Amino acid sequence: MAGEVITIQAGSFANFTGAHYWNFQGQPIFTPRLVLFDLCGSLGGASQSSLEGAEQATPAVTTWSGPVTVHRAEPLPRSRFAQQLEVEPDEAPAGPSGNQEIDAAYDAISEAARELDREGAVRSWTDFLKVRLHPRSLALLPGRWQGAAEFSGFGHGRGALASDEAREDAADRIRGFAEECDSLQARHGFQYFVDDLSGFGHFSYELLQMMQDDYARSPVLLFALRPSLEETSAQPASVLRQRRLSEAASMARLSEVSSLHIPIAPSANLPCVRWRPGNVFHASALCASVIDTATLPYRLTRTPRPGPLGVPVGGCHLRSLTELLGTSQANNYTAAFAAVPCPDVPEAHAAAAAADARTGGNASSSQPPFTMQRTSSWTPGIPADVEERLAESVTLRGAKRGGHPLRADEAAQALDAALLQEGANGRQNGGSSGQHSRLHQNDGPASIPVLARLCASPAAADVAKTQLERFRGLVGSGGGMAVLQGWGYTADDVTEIEERLLTMASAYDHDDDC
Numbered sequence: 267m268a269g270e271v272i273t274i275q276a277g278s279f280a281n282f283t284g285a286h287y288w289n290f291q292g293q294p295i296f297t298p299r300l301v302l303f304d305l306c307g308s309l310g311g312a313s314q315s316s317l318e319g320a321e322q323a324t325p326a327v328t329t330w331s332g333p334v335t336v337h338r339a340e341p342l343p344r345s346r347f348a349q350q351l352e353v354e355p356d357e358a359p360a361g362p363s364g365n366q367e368i369d370a371a372y373d374a375i376s377e378a379a380r381e382l383d384r385e386g387a388v389r390s391w392t393d394f395l396k397v398r399l400h401p402r403s404l405a406l407l408p409g410r411w412q413g414a415a416e417f418s419g420f421g422h423g424r425g426a427l428a429s430d431e432a433r434e435d436a437a438d439r440i441r442g443f444a445e446e447c448d449s450l451q452a453r454h455g456f457q458y459f460v461d462d463l464s465g466f467g468h469f470s471y472e473l474l475q476m477m478q479d480d481y482a483r484s485p486v487l488l489f490a491l492r493p494s495l496e497e498t499s500a501q502p503a504s505v506l507r508q509r510r511l512s513e514a515a516s517m518a519r520l521s522e523v524s525s526l527h528i529p530i531a532p533s534a535n536l537p538c539v540r541w542r543p544g545n546v547f548h549a550s551a552l553c554a555s556v557i558d559t560a561t562l563p564y565r566l567t568r569t570p571r572p573g574p575l576g577v578p579v580g581g582c583h584l585r586s587l588t589e590l591l592g593t594s595q596a597n598n599y600t601a602a603f604a605a606v607p608c609p610d611v612p613e614a615h616a617a618a619a620a621a622d623a624r625t626g627g628n629a630s631s632s633q634p635p636f637t638m639q640r641t642s643s644w645t646p647g648i649p650a651d652v653e654e655r656l657a658e659s660v661t662l663r664g665a666k667r668g669g670h671p672l673r674a675d676e677a678a679q680a681l682d683a684a685l686l687q688e689g690a691n692g693r694q695n696g697g698s699s700g701q702h703s704r705l706h707q708n709d710g711p712a713s714i715p716v717l718a719r720l721c722a723s724p725a726a727a728d729v730a731k732t733q734l735e736r737f738r739g740l741v742g743s744g745g746g747m748a749v750l751q752g753w754g755y756t757a758d759d760v761t762e763i764e765e766r767l768l769t770m771a772s773a774y775d776h777d778d779d780c
Contacts, residue, residue, distance in 0.1 A: 270447035270454040271564065271584055272440065275302040276470050277461025278391070278412075280491050282546055284459050285395040286554035292397075299446070300403050301439045303466065305412040310390025311344035317392060317399045345393035347378040388547040402439045407469075408432070416465075420512035420519075421753025423465030427472045436473060437480075444481070453583040455485035455525075457561065462490035462520060462529070463512040468753070474523035485588040488524035489557055490516060492531035493549045495646060507740060508749050513646075514737035517730065518766035521598055525588040528600045528720065530556060533642040538607055556604045556644060559663045560718035563587060580661070580678070591722045593656040597773035599726035601648040605640040608717040611667045611680040612636055635684035637662075637717060647729035648721070657722045660685065664715040730770035737763065 275284040281304055288298055309317070353371055382388055407426055409415075416422055427433050444450055456477075460470045467490075474486060497509055521527040532543070532552040541548040566581030582590075591600055633639075637660070643650040665677035672680070740746030741760055750760065 270450050271299070271457055272443050272447070272450070272455075273298060273300045273457050273459070274440070274470075274473075275300065275459045276304075276473070277464050277466035277491075278304060278308055279461045279464075279493055279546060279550060280459040280466070281308075281391040282550035283491050283553045283557070285391040286551045287459075287558055288395065288397045290554065290558045296397050297400050298397060298403075299443045300399065301405065301436075301443065302399075302403055303405050303407060303436075303469070305410050305415070305417065306406045306408070307412040307414075308390060308406070310392045311342040312348065312390070312392035317395070317404060342389070345378070345382065345387065347375070347382055347394055348392065350375045350378045351396060382547065385542075385545070391550075394547075400443075402442050405435065405439060410465075418464055419508045419749065419753060420463060420465070420467040420515040421750065421755055423467060423469030423472075424754045426465070426469045427476065433476060437476065440477065441480070451481065451483040453585050454564075455584045455588075456481070456487070457584070458486055458488040458524065459491055459557075460488065460520070461492075462516040463492060463509060467512065467516050467520065471519040471523060474520075478523065485525040485585050486523070487526050487561075487584060487588060488520060488528065489553075490520060490527065490529040491550075491553055492529065493546055494543065495531040495534055495644070504745070507745055510736050511740055511746060511749055514733040514740075514767065515763055517599065517733050517770070518763040521770065522766060524598065526591055526598050526600045526720075528602055529646055530602050530644050531646070533604070533606075533644050535642040536606060538640065552606065553644075555606060555714075555716055556602060556718050559604070559661050559716040560602065560659070560720055562661050562663060563659065587659060587720075590659060591657050591720055593722045594726075594773045597726050597730060597770040599729060599770065601643065601645040601652070601721045601723060601726070603641050603643055603645075603650045603719040603721060605637075605642070605717040607640075607714040608662065608665065609636045609639045610669070611665050611672060611677065613667070635687040637681070637684040637688060641717065641719070647732065648723060648725045652721070652723050652725050654725070655721050655723050659720045661718050662715070663718075664713060666715050724774040727771050727774045730767050730773075734764065734767040734771055737767065 273284070275281050281302055284300075284302065288296075288300070291298070350371075353374075379394075382394055388394060410417060410426065427436065447454065458470065458474070460466055462470070470488075474488075477486075497506055501509070516529075517527070530553050532541075532549045534543075536552070539552070541552065543549070563580055563582045564584040564587055592598055638651075641650050660681065662677055662681045665672040665680065667676075741750070741764075
């Protein structure tokens, strides 16, 4: 990854999404600048040492001086894909290499990758993660076991960083990567993936609060990740109650400690993608494809190298992106829209439509521009056709015309023309890349074009109003208060959440007399 950006991941779905995201970036020898948190017992058939490429050691016992007997349970089976990666050649051939051993190894990996798509084949994000982790990357929450501890609601993470040892361990892991960076606070910063509706939501709130002491000037781009966009009526009332309280608490708390707060879940409107809603492996792959495209501008090098399709256009620093979209300090709730896959870029008539738009005439085509076709909202509460947009970052990756890849300069011209045709208001940061986003589908890995948009809109205030009304209604019920008390929340916590949501709901109010 270009630039000095540190990534933090917290929670199972965040780590599923992160595994896809890192697989998109490069070869297994790539070691990301990453700190990830999960529950004990969440690694499936992998061990922490195997993920770090180290030998597994017998844990030391420091509180006992007598003889030690080690009892080992049978390990969970590792996925065939993870096993095949251990024998993968260092360099991927562009085509048949002529070396039967290398070609056979890649055929085996491809077959193992297809097996991951079977129902139930993936139990953990370690089943398909390709990159090696740094020894300081992986942190499992002590005493919090997957399936054994209640961690399904936002507030269940309260106290996970209560001990000095836990806080120091988390701080040391982040500090180790930060000390390698020269411009973390000036131009770069943190990107944060979190299961915000689980206990990792409050855990992240406490962690980011703690980080403000050392990295107050570093921007934090926070993606709140969810396997599904909306709740379902089939869920029990107790589950719906906790989800709604978690949504309100997440919006209030995480917006306080981040530069941009971007909830993302797979859109319900993906007619051109074959996937199984409810399948975590599929849902996380879709989320990763959108994040991978949306974050591309600050992952481009300062002077990007020319590729087969030309030089990528539209790079910026992470700080520049957060400043562009951070139109309101009181409400940084930011929407993500995406077209997965993006339609083909039209022929020259797009330029004519753009010229017509410049002169105020009618568009020459009755069709909407390709940037609006198939584009759906991936963020709760803000539709993709929202009219008022204060600022927007638009990234087009892997653009095609007639099924053939476009050069980067052609893609940039087409993107500019389409945005002019839209007649969009407000500031926009348009970027394009001739590279391709990869998404694992039923028939194997496929290269698809993706259009991602990050949008700051006053509609975020309406989302806050809805969350405030729901939260107040639930707090007034016995069931809602029981959930909050189970989290360890006090009356002061409830008041703080209400006040923050009220501030966010009124962020774009204007005095008519001014």
